[in-house]
Amino acid sequence: MEEMEEELKCPVCGSFYREPIILPCSHNLCQACARNILVQTPESESPQSRRASGSGVSDYDYLDLDKMSLYSEADSGYGSYGGFASAPTTPCQKSPNGVRVFPPAMPPPATHLSPALASVPRNSCITCPQCHRSLILDDRGLRGFPKNRVLEGVIDRYQQSKAAALKCQLCEKAPKEATVMCEQCDVFYCDPCRLRCHPPRGPLAKHRLVPPAQGRVSRRLSPRKVSTCTDHELENHSMYCVQCKMPVCYQCLEEGKHSSHEVKALGAMWKLHKSQLSQALNGLSDRAKEAKEFLVQLRNMVQQIQENSVEFEACLVAQCDALIDALNRRKAQLLARVNKEHEHKLKVVRDQISHCTVKLRQTTGLMEYCLEVIKENDPSGFLQISDALIRRVHLTEDQWGKGTLTPRMTTDFDLSLDNSPLLQSIHQLDFVQVKVAWFAFDPGSAHSDIIFSNDNLTVTCSSYDDRVVLGKTGFSKGVHYWELTVDRYDNHPDPAFGVARIDVMKDVMLGKDDKAWAITEGGITKGATVGVLLDLNRKTLTFFINDEQQGPIAFENVEGLFFPAVSLNRNVQVTLHTGLPVPDFYSSRASIA
Numbered sequence: 001m002e003e004m005e006e007e008l009k010c011p012v013c014g015s016f017y018r019e020p021i022i023l024p025c026s027h028n029l030c031q032a033c034a035r036n037i038l039v040q041t042p043e044s045e046s047p048q049s050r051r052a053s054g055s056g057v058s059d060y061d062y063l064d065l066d067k068m069s070l071y072s073e074a075d076s077g078y079g080s081y082g083g084f085a086s087a088p089t090t091p092c093q094k095s096p097n098g099v100r101v102f103p104p105a106m107p108p109p110a111t112h113l114s115p116a117l118a119s120v121p122r123n124s125c126i127t128c129p130q131c132h133r134s135l136i137l138d139d140r141g142l143r144g145f146p147k148n149r150v151l152e153g154v155i156d157r158y159q160q161s162k163a164a165a166l167k168c169q170l171c172e173k174a175p176k177e178a179t180v181m182c183e184q185c186d187v188f189y190c191d192p193c194r195l196r197c198h199p200p201r202g203p204l205a206k207h208r209l210v211p212p213a214q215g216r217v218s219r220r221l222s223p224r225k226v227s228t229c230t231d232h233e234l235e236n237h238s239m240y241c242v243q244c245k246m247p248v249c250y251q252c253l254e255e256g257k258h259s260s261h262e263v264k265a266l267g268a269m270w271k272l273h274k275s276q277l278s279q280a281l282n283g284l285s286d287r288a289k290e291a292k293e294f295l296v297q298l299r300n301m302v303q304q305i306q307e308n309s310v311e312f313e314a315c316l317v318a319q320c321d322a323l324i325d326a327l328n329r330r331k332a333q334l335l336a337r338v339n340k341e342h343e344h345k346l347k348v349v350r351d352q353i354s355h356c357t358v359k360l361r362q363t364t365g366l367m368e369y370c371l372e373v374i375k376e377n378d379p380s381g382f383l384q385i386s387d388a389l390i391r392r393v394h395l396t397e398d399q400w401g402k403g404t405l406t407p408r409m410t411t412d413f414d415l416s417l418d419n420s421p422l423l424q425s426i427h428q429l430d431f432v433q434v435k436v437a438w439f440a441f442d443p444g445s446a447h448s449d450i451i452f453s454n455d456n457l458t459v460t461c462s463s464y465d466d467r468v469v470l471g472k473t474g475f476s477k478g479v480h481y482w483e484l485t486v487d488r489y490d491n492h493p494d495p496a497f498g499v500a501r502i503d504v505m506k507d508v509m510l511g512k513d514d515k516a517w518a519i520t521e522g523g524i525t526k527g528a529t530v531g532v533l534l535d536l537n538r539k540t541l542t543f544f545i546n547d548e549q550q551g552p553i554a555f556e557n558v559e560g561l562f563f564p565a566v567s568l569n570r571n572v573q574v575t576l577h578t579g580l581p582v583p584d585f586y587s588s589r590a591s592i593a
Helices: 002-008 031-036 047-052 059-071 149-161 191-197 202-206 212-220 250-255 266-322 326-374 379-399 423-428 584-592
Strands: 020-022 028-030 124-127 134-136 180-182 187-189 237-241 246-249 263-265 450-453 458-461 467-470 479-489 496-500 516-519 529-535 540-545 563-568 572-577
Touching (some): 028 031, 149 379, 187 191, 237 379, 246 250, 266 326, 266 379, 326 379, 458 563, 496 529, 496 540, 563 572
Antiparallel strands (some): 180 187, 237 246, 237 263, 458 572, 467 563, 496 563
16 A cells, blocks of 8 residues: 555645645645645736626636746746736745645734634635646635545545554553454454454354454544535535536525536435446556566566676677687777667666556556545545546556557667678678577467477467467567478468567467467468568568468568567467578569669
8 A cells, every 4th residue: 555655645745635625626735735825816916806897807717827927937946927016926845745836925914723724815826736727716715625535534544554563452461463353342352362262163253353454444434424515514415416526515406506507316426436436447457467567577678688688798709709819909899889788778678667667656556545535435525536536547547558568678689790801801890780580489478388399499289279479589670581381280270470569469369469460371281381571671571481472561560579479279380490581582672672
């Protein structure tokens, strides 16, 4: 639950909310903090005065005009109300969590009431420190904003769960730490006292024992509070206004602004919104699970990049040591290039890990907060914040959209040392792009039904269902060509050959999802040779069977990181052949193009 803590802190003071109120934008503030960031506007420039003079500008039109000048100097840390001739420039401060807030232009008048309840100056304006939406307060001041009792309950439960461990209530001398609580007896027991005083037999066998933390929360849960209307303080909320999306009282329906609006039963809307929030959380939970798996994948990539870097450096040193002394000067430069590439790859992956970790922590915090909100048994309090939470959950789920969980960097070093030139060409020695790639199938990412042999170059399957296996090397640039020979082809199966993303589905035929591009038919029989040509320079994918191109280019706009891929069942066995040059006719055509 620690990820949820940021959801429970005020954006102004950075501490847990105290007497939180709900602003019209659905964000929350401590009641005292809301008073601290009030700004008094000149009465002659207020929207009420403008309406009296016939200008007809609404509250929000007036505020929108001023917000441009108010935040135009946000980068410098200062802001001012440009529309007020008499308003002094007000320094902009930052709360403990980095949100800019604007203190009042003058200290509040002395009063015997508490700061949260004291009356606010006339024409006071409050600006939400999170979305910067502004609002002119009416005569009720801060009392016109509803209190967020649901948030108060969540904070109370969270702080209780973080409190010190509960002690056994039956230990005679030094109480031991309690291990269970009996809900019927309402007593906390340590293990020895439970066995001695609460044996699991007879009538006591039917008692329900729960963990101490759960027992503490259930013991302290307060009965449902009856909320009162902000417009009619003596009336309780009894219905829900569909148009305004807020709980209302009987008097609001009789004589207030909701008299002509559509209303529904409070309990029915409470259950409906809880159901909607639960459904939205299911989708977000799936995204969070994918994000956790993605983080594991990225951390594995860091390890693989480091291993590949060590291997590549060793190969480079071996090549340079085989040359004459003149190569030593160039060798240092090449090693620097490799280390730079190494650091670049690590930086990209680590930055992605950091970004994904922060987003996952925020997502998890929102999920835990929403789950705690769902536990609330106060319909009106819940409905005050449910719409905003549902929107936040959908928005957060959209942020985990396509491409977010895709690696931005490959683990391989697409560099190779060309040592064919003689000594007179040593000064031109440099890295060249890998033109021929050697690789095998990857047991680590393959489906568990795939069977490997021949140094992972030959694969078959133990299942009658199609299973996917990827190559160990991924490609993001260059032109690459490899072939697969069909060693066994029984009972007319449907093997598929092509390329795929690292997170392609492994238990269906290749090409059934949007993360694979493959050929599944066209003269494939026992002994056939299937060629796959991936041209990432031209962003195309082409297939060959027995050296004959299968129609024109099969796929275009192929861009990103791709792995060689095959799907097959137990009726098929194939062998991979790599390190092959690009077909001559294709090279000639590409050079002409």
